[in-house]
Amino acid sequence: MDRIDSLKAFVAVVSEGSFARAAERLDLSPQLVSKYVSQLEAHLNTRLLNRTTRQVSITEAGSACFQRAQQILADMDDLENQLGELQNTARxxxxxxxxxxxxxxxxxxxxxxxxxxxxxxxxxxxxxxxxxxxxxxxxxxxxxxxxxxxxxxxxxxxxxxRLVTCASPDYLKQYGTPQSRAELKDHRYLHYSYATEDTILVPGAGLSGQLNSAFQANNGDVLTQAAINGAGIVVQPTFIAGPAIRQGKLQMILQDSEPEPxxxxxxxxxxxxxxxxxxxxxxxxxxxxxxxxxxxxxx
Structure with a gap:
């Protein structure tokens, strides 16, 4: 049983005073309106309307139900309007x-x-x-x-x-600039905790498990600052390392084998x-x- 349709049918019958006029208002057949009201009465286990061949009258229980049903249907309309606004407008x-x-x-x-x-x-x-x-x-x-x-x-x-490999000029001056990713295993590597191997290296580098992760953290800004201070080589996105690169605090290396974006x-x-x-x-x-x-x- 569709309770909302049953409530709508009941309220229409009470408001219009007959099943026929309620059916016209709801654009339904009188038989279907009668069926909805009967299903509501059966669900509530109470008679809501007294029916004769000439008129329809509301019972005491029906009067109480009518008031509550009107409020429920009004609340449903408000809810549908509110959700429609949320669906169609940004709020x-x-x-x-x-x-x-x-x-x-x-x-x-x-x-x-x-x-x-x-x-x-x-x-x-x-x-x-x-x-x-x-x-x-x-x-x-x-x-x-x-x-x-x-x-x-x-x-x-x-x-x-974009991911870039970089280190401070002082670090590269002291420890040398690697010419291939295979040489990273000979340097201090600053590792981002959430990074996976394929975001750091390139296919075929053969370095899995061989990097000297002297420093690891779960924040790229910390690792970038550590690289600026000469702690080692770091792979970081340009949205983090870019300012330090522009200021000359970090130098990009291994650009020919840059990881895929x-x-x-x-x-x-x-x-x-x-x-x-x-x-x-x-x-x-x-x-x-x-x-x-x-x-x-x-x-």
Whole structure:
């Protein structure tokens, strides 16, 4: 039994005073309206209407039910209107998970510009380099950097992320500049905890398990600063290492065997029935950085 349809039929019969006029109002047959009301009475185990061949009268239980049914249907209309607005317009709280270093350096400005365009959206930004469970933890969107594995989630590529190998000029002067990735095993390597081997090296380098990871951390800014201070060689995305490279604090090496770029992705749970706030943010952020992001400009 569809309770909402049954309530609508009952309210229409009481309001119109007959099954025939209620049927016209609902654009249904009188037989179906009668069936809905009978199903409601059976479900509630109570008679709501007294029926004769000439008239319909409401019982005491029916009068109580009529008042509550009107309120329930009004609440349903309000709910449908509210959800329709959320679906079709950008409003409400948008919960975003994003990598720490990227968000600190490159996310505040686009989020501010997005809110200027969509002022009814409130941003709840949570920074974390681990892979959050967006459904379990209640996020609308997760921004992720890397090479995405197969997943039930939907991913939209936002920008390429270039990885560069670099060290401070002082370190290279003291320990020499490696001419191939095979020579990295003879140097102090600053390891990013969440990185996988294929993001650090190149196919065929044969260095698995041989790097001297003298320093590891789960934050790229810390590793980059350690490299600036001469602690060793680091592989970092240009959105982190770029400023130090432009200032001459770090020097790029092994550019002929640079790792393949990875990507910045927006990950979300559903392709269909996206809320207005999620759809608007995806459309906005997808074109924001472009195919050559500003952080790759070393001129």
């Amino acid at each position: 409400g709280v948008l919960r975003i998970s994003a990598p720490v270093s990227f968000a600190i350096s490159h996310l505040a400005k686009p989020l501010t510009e997005f809110q200027a365009q969509w002022p009814d959206v409130c941003i709840d930004l949570q920074l974390n380099d681990r892979k959050v469970d967006i459904i379990e933890e209640g996020f609308d969107i997760a921004l992720r950097i890397g090479r995405l594995q197969s997943s039930s989630l939907i991913a939209r590529r936002i920008a390429p992320i 990875i990507g910045l992705y927006a990950v979300y749970a559903h392709r269909q029935l996206l809320s207005g706030k999620v759809r608007s943010f995806l459309d906005f952020i997808s074109d924001y950085y472009g195919d050559r992001p500003y952080w790759d400009d070393f001129s």
